[in-house]
Amino acid sequence: MEATVKLNNCYESVKGKLNGFVPKVALVLGSGLGALADEIETVAVIDYSEIEGFPQSTVQGHKGRFVFGKIDQVPVVIMQGRVHFYEGYSMQDTVLPIRLMRKLGAQILFLTNAAGGISFGAGEFMLITDHISTFVTSPLIGSNMEEFGVRFPDMSAIYDRKLNTIIQAAAKSNGVDLKEGIYLQATGPNFESPAEVRMFRTLGADAVGMSTACEAMVANHAGMRICGISCIANLACGLSDNPLTHDEVMEAADKSAPMFKVLIKSAVANMKNELC
Numbered sequence: 001m002e003a004t005v006k007l008n009n010c011y012e013s014v015k016g017k018l019n020g021f022v023p024k025v026a027l028v029l030g031s032g033l034g035a036l037a038d039e040i041e042t043v044a045v046i047d048y049s050e051i052e053g054f055p056q057s058t059v060q061g062h063k064g065r066f067v068f069g070k071i072d073q074v075p076v077v078i079m080q081g082r083v084h085f086y087e088g089y090s091m092q093d094t095v096l097p098i099r100l101m102r103k104l105g106a107q108i109l110f111l112t113n114a115a116g117g118i119s120f121g122a123g124e125f126m127l128i129t130d131h132i133s134t135f136v137t138s139p140l141i142g143s144n145m146e147e148f149g150v151r152f153p154d155m156s157a158i159y160d161r162k163l164n165t166i167i168q169a170a171a172k173s174n175g176v177d178l179k180e181g182i183y184l185q186a187t188g189p190n191f192e193s194p195a196e197v198r199m200f201r202t203l204g205a206d207a208v209g210m211s212t213a214c215e216a217m218v219a220n221h222a223g224m225r226i227c228g229i230s231c232i233a234n235l236a237c238g239l240s241d242n243p244l245t246h247d248e249v250m251e252a253a254d255k256s257a258p259m260f261k262v263l264i265k266s267a268v269a270n271m272k273n274e275l276c
Contacts, residue, residue: 181206
């Protein structure tokens with residue numbers, strides 16, 4: 001009940017500032033990837049701090065605001081900086097932004113992140129085809145939000161195949177070498193150990209990070225269509241001789257940002273026919 005009340009309060013606060021604008025595609029921009037939000041046709045910008053009770057983004061590289069606008073006439077809402085479980089928030093608060101964007105009208109959730117590569121190297125892009133969320137608390141624990149979905153939602157096809165096809169076509173037309181793979185979410189904020197990376201590889205993971213899977217689960221529960229891309233920012237621990245740092249993640253994301261922006265904008269523009 002508390003989560004529902006908080007969500008409704010956030011919804012009323014944000015809705016009143018949009019003058020009737022309804023986003024259709026929601027994008028979550030990961031570490032170092034937020035510059036895309038500065039290049040769209042902007043309708044409104046709302047800092048998380050302006051929304052009473054809304055969790056605040058505290059991580060370097062996350063501006064902590066919603067940007068509403070259009071990408072090639074597609075109405076979008078962009079999270080310029082996400083909220084992470086490791087920042088000390090409950091899982092309910094961590095995924096509140098996803099539910100809020102759904103309640104505002106978003107039909108598609110496009111997730112991005114900076115991740116550690118298990119199968120791929122730094123600077124590569126990986127289309128997420130599935131995920132492993134076993135290592136984090138399910139965001140659906142607690143009272144079921146009936147307005148969004150059923151108590152026991154199916155998770156057999158979280159990442160929408162049609163949307164993935166659109167992203168693949170956008171990558172091909174823009175000369176982007178887009179890999180495919182499975183993303184694994186760990187809690188963070190510590191980077192994984194070499195032994196954990198070996199375990200993740202055995203489980204079938206191609207990239208590891210500290211977000212995304214919990215957001216996808218909540219969006220799937222709420223009936224959204226989901227797609228996602230990981231920007232491989234570094235090799236996962238134990239796969240290189242260098243210790244891992246957040247600065248390395250940011251530097252790699254900055255280098256990938258130009259091509260990333262081209263790919264995302266092209267893919268979103270081609271999602272027009274998928275919207276109601």
